[in-house]
Amino acid sequence: xxxxxxxxxxxxxxxxxxxxxxxxxxxxxxxxxxxxxxxxxxxxxxxxxxxxxxxxxxxxxxxxxxxxxxxxxxxxxxxxxxxxxxxxxxxxxxxxxxxxxxxxxxxxxxxxxxxxxxxxxxxxxxxxxxxxxxxxxxxxxxxxxxxxxxxxxxxxxxxxxxxxxxxxxxxxxxxxxxxxxxxxxxxxxxxxxxxxxxxxxxxxxxxxxxxxxxxxxxxxxxxxxxxxxxxxxxxxxxxxxxxxxxxxxxxxxxxxxxxxxxxxxxxxxxxxxxxxxxxxxxxxxxxxxxxxxxxxxxxxxxxxxxxxxxxxxxxxxxxxxxxxxxxxxxxxxxxxxxxxxxxxxxxxxxxxxxxxxxxxxxxxxxxxxxxxxxxxxxx
Amino acid sequence: xxxxxxxxxxxxxxxxxxxxxxxxxxxxxxxxxxxxxxxxxxxxxxxxxxxxxxxxxxxxxxxxxxxxxxxxxxxxxxxxxxxxxxxxxxxxxxxxxxxxxxxxxxxxxxxxxxxxxxxxxxxxxxxxxxxxxxxxxxxxxxxxxxxxxxxxxxxxxxxxxxxxxxxxxxxxxxxxxxxxxxxxxxxxxxxxxxxxxxxxxxxxxxxxxxxxxxxxxxxxxxxxxxxxxxxxxxxxxxxxxxxxxxxxxxxxxxxxxxxxxxxxxxxxxxxxxxxxxxxxxxxxxxxxxxxxxxxxxxxxxxxxxxxxxxxxxxxxxxxxxxxxxxxxxxxxxxxxxxxxxxxxxxxxxxxxxxxxxxxxxxxxxxxxxxxxxxxxxxxxxxxxxxxxxxxxxxxxxxxxxxxxxxxxxxxxxxxxxxxxxxxxxxxxxxxxxxxxxxxxxxxxxxxxx
Numbered sequence: 001x002x003x004x005x006x007x008x009x010x011x012x013x014x015x016x017x018x019x020x021x022x023x024x025x026x027x028x029x030x031x032x033x034x035x036x037x038x039x040x041x042x043x044x045x046x047x048x049x050x051x052x053x054x055x056x057x058x059x060x061x062x063x064x065x066x067x068x069x070x071x072x073x074x075x076x077x078x079x080x081x082x083x084x085x086x087x088x089x090x091x092x093x094x095x096x097x098x099x100x101x102x103x104x105x106x107x108x109x110x111x112x113x114x115x116x117x118x119x120x121x122x123x124x125x126x127x128x129x130x131x132x133x134x135x136x137x138x139x140x141x142x143x144x145x146x147x148x149x150x151x152x153x154x155x156x157x158x159x160x161x162x163x164x165x166x167x168x169x170x171x172x173x174x175x176x177x178x179x180x181x182x183x184x185x186x187x188x189x190x191x192x193x194x195x196x197x198x199x200x201x202x203x204x205x206x207x208x209x210x211x212x213x214x215x216x217x218x219x220x221x222x223x224x225x226x227x228x229x230x231x232x233x234x235x236x237x238x239x240x241x242x243x244x245x246x247x248x249x250x251x252x253x254x255x256x257x258x259x260x261x262x263x264x265x266x267x268x269x270x271x272x273x274x275x276x277x278x279x280x281x282x283x284x285x286x287x288x289x290x291x292x293x294x295x296x297x298x299x300x301x302x303x304x305x306x307x308x309x310x311x312x313x314x315x316x317x318x319x320x321x322x323x324x325x326x327x328x329x330x331x332x333x334x335x336x337x338x339x340x341x342x343x344x345x346x347x348x349x350x351x352x353x354x355x356x357x358x359x360x361x362x363x364x365x366x367x368x369x370x371x372x373x374x375x376x377x378x379x
Numbered sequence: 380x381x382x383x384x385x386x387x388x389x390x391x392x393x394x395x396x397x398x399x400x401x402x403x404x405x406x407x408x409x410x411x412x413x414x415x416x417x418x419x420x421x422x423x424x425x426x427x428x429x430x431x432x433x434x435x436x437x438x439x440x441x442x443x444x445x446x447x448x449x450x451x452x453x454x455x456x457x458x459x460x461x462x463x464x465x466x467x468x469x470x471x472x473x474x475x476x477x478x479x480x481x482x483x484x485x486x487x488x489x490x491x492x493x494x495x496x497x498x499x500x501x502x503x504x505x506x507x508x509x510x511x512x513x514x515x516x517x518x519x520x521x522x523x524x525x526x527x528x529x530x531x532x533x534x535x536x537x538x539x540x541x542x543x544x545x546x547x548x549x550x551x552x553x554x555x556x557x558x559x560x561x562x563x564x565x566x567x568x569x570x571x572x573x574x575x576x577x578x579x580x581x582x583x584x585x586x587x588x589x590x591x592x593x594x595x596x597x598x599x600x601x602x603x604x605x606x607x608x609x610x611x612x613x614x615x616x617x618x619x620x621x622x623x624x625x626x627x628x629x630x631x632x633x634x635x636x637x638x639x640x641x642x643x644x645x646x647x648x649x650x651x652x653x654x655x656x657x658x659x660x661x662x663x664x665x666x667x668x669x670x671x672x673x674x675x676x677x678x679x680x681x682x683x684x685x686x687x688x689x690x691x692x693x694x695x696x697x698x699x700x701x702x703x704x705x706x707x708x709x710x711x712x713x714x715x716x717x718x719x720x721x722x723x724x725x726x727x728x729x730x731x732x733x734x735x736x737x738x739x740x741x742x743x744x745x746x747x748x749x750x751x752x753x754x755x756x757x758x759x760x761x762x763x764x765x766x767x768x769x770x771x772x773x774x775x776x777x778x779x780x781x782x783x784x785x786x787x788x789x790x791x792x793x794x795x796x797x798x799x800x801x802x803x804x805x806x807x808x809x810x811x812x813x814x815x816x817x818x819x820x821x822x823x824x825x826x827x828x
Contacts, residue, residue, distance in 0.1 A: 030627040037624045038644035040685050047662045102399045109396035125404050131812040133746025135777040139801050143784055144413050167398050171391045178387045236406050267385050269392035297652025299749040327654045334753055353658045364650040
């Protein structure tokens with residue numbers, strides 16, 4: 001039996017051509033919308049650069065990058081941004097010191113060490129850290145942490161030292177005593193030797209801890225709004241990015257590698273340190289870059305709690321002094337420069353934004369390259 | 380290496396890892412605890428009679444007769460203080476000149492402090508600022524002020540005047556020994572509850588009241604509303620564009636140089652610092668396109684939309700890729716065109732995942748400050764009506780948190796408002812993220828089934 005189709009199955013030539021045309025047009029519209037959202041970044045570059053170039057025409061390149069005299073409202077004005085660049089770098093370095101060890105260790109723990117049920121608890125913690133708005137971090141840094149640092153700076157430093165160094169020293173003692181006895185008394189029955197060595201080493205370690213702790217307790221913090229405060233907070237802010245991206249990289253390392261290493265008799269730590277982490281190194285590298293990008297680009301925390309003094313700390317690694325960063329300068333000075341659109345003072349902020357944008361662009365490029373290379377290697 | 384040593388190293392490595400996780404969790408607790416604990420005091424606190432008087436006058440809340448009765452009782456309890464001050468002032472001309480001057484100075488200082496505690500004294504001209512028209516509205520602040528009345532604070536800079544200053548407190552009563560004012564210092568601490576009549580107050584309208592006199596009194600409704608406008612505006616612009624882009628990238632784009640350029644543009648956009656978005660919004664939307672004559676909610680929303688666009692694209696891409704190929708193939712096999720298959724089959728299947736991403740980006744847009752500084756935010760203003768958002772700037776939670784805790788004239792007096800704002804913003808953002816988390820768990824369960 002034949003049923004009559006309401007429409008012929010095969011389209012006429014004209015209809016099929018029309019259909020192809022419509023599909024092509026739809027494709028074009030989609031491409032247009034997609035490219036307009038992607039080209040936003042080119043627009044950003046163009047519009048920031050357009051307002052940045054007049055500054056360099058007015059003042060040249062040399063002063064901006066080499067002088068530390070930042071007096072934009074003085075007459076004659078000076079626009080040396082070196083100290084501000086150093087401030088941004090210093091704060092980012094401090095954030096890296098906090099975030100990289102914690103973040104990478106945390107990622108290793110999440111991907112390989114912790115049991116699954118525990119992981120389900122820790123992951124939301126990290127997601128919450130990532131979700132907290134930057135102004136809330138800034139508020140904490142300014143209203144809670146800075147006064148604490150100012151009134152009891154020494155004590156805070158000492159407690160921090162004990163919290164960090166205490167467990168680490170205990171671990172080191174544990175390992176060291178074991179290593180030493182392994183040389184001296186190999187074979188069975190060496191556990192008593194281990195205990196003896198550990199007991200012998202303990203006073204030395206304690207002495208070192210107490211000595212450094214006492215020195216830190218004497219430290220006077222002139223102002224709670226300083227680079228240390230900001231570094232710690234920025235480190236915590238960069239942590240979620242570093243942890244989650246490194247964890248992805250560690251997960252991407254195949255089971256075969258891990259199982260091969262275990263089959264050779266390696267312990268879990270050996271598998272992780274010798275095999276998995278080197279295999280994921282490029283991904284971890286990208287994670288660190290992405291995390292630090294967040295620290296460089298962060299505005300509110302540094303604006304509120306870094307002290308905003310355009311100076312290079314003396315000596316340069318002294319984190320207890322106030323600093324000023326690029327982002328905070330843009331945010332803080334725009335209000336005053338706003339009504340003098342067209343002056344060097346207005347354009348210098350765009351020059352800083354251009355510098356930030358360039359840094360972000362390079363970091364992004366590098367991290368993307370690194371990730372792509374690792375993907376190619378591991379398939 | 381001995382096996383034992385290797386085991387020890389293994390265990391210490393595990394210990395190190397767990398230690399770092401513990402530190403991260405501790406950081407979260409340390410961060411959230413003060414914000415939640417003190418933020419709650421914006422909503423639940425012990426309000427004094429001054430608070431109820433203020434609420435009656437400015438927000439029309441509370442029972443008129445009850446408030447009046449309470450004010451009368453409080454005034455009666457305050458009368459001895461006012462009497463003591465008056466009688467001392469009467470006797471003042473009788474003292475020798477030098478002592479009179481010293482007394483006059485001390486008395487003026489005391490009166491200033493009493494005004495901040497109890498409100499205007501009898502015979503004062505009506506104050507110009509609303510904040511001066513009332514005493515302390517909160518019991519915790521009142522106790523702090525009482526301490527300032529009882530003790531004079533001076534600073535000790537060490538014998539050579541070079542050290543970091545330490546506060547030194549001396550009893551103020553010493554300045555008035557043997558005068559009519561002396562009993563006040565006995566009376567105040569013992570009768571403070573009668574003077575101010577504290578009551579546990581639950582001020583849920585903190586969220587929905589407008590501020591009075593630069594946030595001294597009242598709530599944060601204009602800020603909350605501004606944040607909602609900005610967030611919804613950003614979502615309105617970013618989501619359609621983001622979803623269409625994601626559909627193109629997943630379903631249509633091949634592997635050519637143009638597509639890879641687009642992809643790296645999008646990932647660069649994700650890495651642009653937020654303050655640069657702010658400057659761009661100013662230079663492009665306001666100065667170049669003249670979307671609005673000056674800052675407005677519209678330009679702020681557009682800027683925020685750009686900021687969250689990469690997040691929306693990425694989340695939608697992931698959700699679309701997670702839809703099994705078989706869905707689309709089934710649709711194509713029954714004769715649907717490609718577009719038809721995407722719109723009716725693939726997109727609905729991916730929708731929960733897309734919405735999760737959208738909700739997370741909403742949280743991000745709500746909390747961002749830097750992009751709206753130059754494009755949308757003002758420190759003070761009324762709650763806007765919806766059509767005013769096209770041209771008017773608005774107060775917004777993130778910006779006003781910054782503004783209140785750095786640029787406000789009396790930062791310490793309004794800590795509770797600052798904490799309340801931070802808590803509100805945090806609650807908003809974390810609620811959005813929590814919803815996304817739950818939704819994601821559900822989707823994962825459904826897909827695995």
